[in-house]
């Protein structure tokens with residue numbers, strides 16, 4: 230597995246000069262190619278528009294040199310018509326160009342976003358445990374938009390300015406080459422500062438992006454239910470506001486500095502171009518006074534061309550750098566698209582049709598990869614914090630070997646961190662084992678089509694996740710075509726129907742973010758109803774550790790009956806009723822199965838199970854009895 234890709238999540242050295250590689254450009258072109266007809270329209274309109282623009286000074290020259298001296302009213306009218314027609318046609322061309330450039334730009338955004346999102350969706354769980362969700366959202370938003378800007382912004386600016394400079398210089402040289410060369414003499418005067426200012430602005434922009442990222446990160450972490458709850462229960466509201474003000478203040482200061490630098494630069498360019506224009510007037514005037522064959526119209530036309538020429542050249546000076554910086558966004562998007570998919574379908578996957586439901590772990594070893602821990606980034610998202618592994622043991626699971634016959638209940642018990650959750654993750658291929666095999670009906674799960682594997686297995690995790698949508702939509706997530714009657718039947722079986730029916734909006738009640746409007750026990754029952762609807766052949770259940778009151782506990786136990794019935798179930802057990810009902814109990818510690826058997830067999834061994842039974846299961850049961 231390529232570890233570098235993960236580390237790529239942490240931004241490379243900010244001061245590194247971006248380089249434009251041929252391969253990168255080819256790849257970028259790959260995204261632009263489908264829009265080539267639009268790009269051609271854009272290029273043609275830019276060319277005609279720029280050409281038209283350059284005609285205006287020639288018309289003015291004609292007015293001064295021909296129409297007025299000849300007192301020719303017809304020509305005067307023609308010039309006037311031309312002076313109005315040019316901006317009119319130019320405007321229409323501009324609209325056409327904008328239309329096509331936005332079609333191209335938005336199209337590229339769409340393609341990149343879809344490719345990125347679908348790639349992220351296919352990434353393994355490992356990817357999500359090692360990445361900050363804010364970072365992913367930022368790539369989907371900022372970097373995709375940045376990539377689009379590289380194509381429709383910087384590239385178009387580059388092309389427009391190259392065309393402008395070429396046409397303008399050509400016309401100016403044909404009008405009067407000496408004056409043109411004179412006007413070009415001032416170029417170094419603003420090319421040098423333009424480069425410098427370009428660098429300053431680029432650094433400021435980077436700092437702005439960074440400051441914005443930090444501000445967004447803070448908002449993301451403290452403006453969701455869990456974060457807000459944490460802030461409140463620790464009474465840290467003022468500190469968070471202060472921290473936010475600090476970040477927002479940085480964004481403000483950088484904004485002001487950027488505005489000032491940009492304005493000073495424009496003032497300077499204005500001054501230098503005034504020097505250039507003055508030199509044309511002065512030397513042109515001198516030539517007009519000292520020699521006869523020099524026209525006033527020529528001088529004025531040249532002077533009119535100059536600001537456009539200077540503007541285009543100063544922009545071009547920075548365009549290469551800008552293009553390189555905006556290509557960084559493409560690189561950041563490609564970085565994710567290039568992350569290898571770990572959990573993928575086999576070349577010719579088998580589709581599970583009728584499933585008996587036998588589950589077998591065959592000498593399974595599993596370990597989490599080191600970079601999964603190392604690439605976690607710190608809260609402000611900027612520097613990499615190497616978080617040392619919580620566990621020092623090499624293998625999360627060692628030599629796990631057991632079989633659950635169709636319809637059997639296998640209970641996993643063991644101390645916290647023993648590896649129970651990790652074991653269950655291998656069945657639906659959230660991770661693949663490092664050694665050994667996991668089989669369903671005798672077929673290695675890696676040979677099974679992922680979609681059909683997903684359909685065969687239902688999972689109820691400890692933490693219930695519900696989407697911020699109606700209960701109906703949340704339940705249908707398990708079975709999109711479920712009828713209302715089916716929804717109700719599942720909820721009745723899970724002992725949650727009466728509660729839902731008593732809500733003013735019933736099944737249309739919108740669940741708050743992460744299900745916060747329901748109690749822990751209620752959420753679990755909703756999750757159970759959801760899996761009952763899915764009706765999987767194999768069930769993985771992580772029973773909640775928190776002891777509920779006896780009524781909720783009774784409701785959940787009753788809800789679990791129809792869920793466990795007739796299915797092969799692997800249950801991380803915390804309830805006495807579950808271990809008593811289990812066909813096989815595996816006692817896991819330090820990633821190994823230390824003891825196995827039924828409740829009575831294990832009790833008789835008087836080992837770890839007997840201890841756990843006394844400290845965990847019995848205590849929980851007694852606590853419940855006391856509460857009742």
Ligand SMILES: Nc1ncnc2c1ncn2[C@@H]1O[C@H](COP(=O)(O)OP(=O)(O)OP(=O)(O)O)[C@@H](O)[C@H]1O
Pocket residue numbers: 358597601602619620625643644645646647648649650651652
């Ligand atoms: N994504 C991960 N990356 C690295 N190590 C992990 C990861 N998830 C779990 N671990 C480690 O693997 C070991 C087994 O964890 P697991 O969650 O399977 O234990 P568990 O028995 O389910 O514990 P609990 O009952 O507390 O939920 C732990 O030491 C844990 O720190």
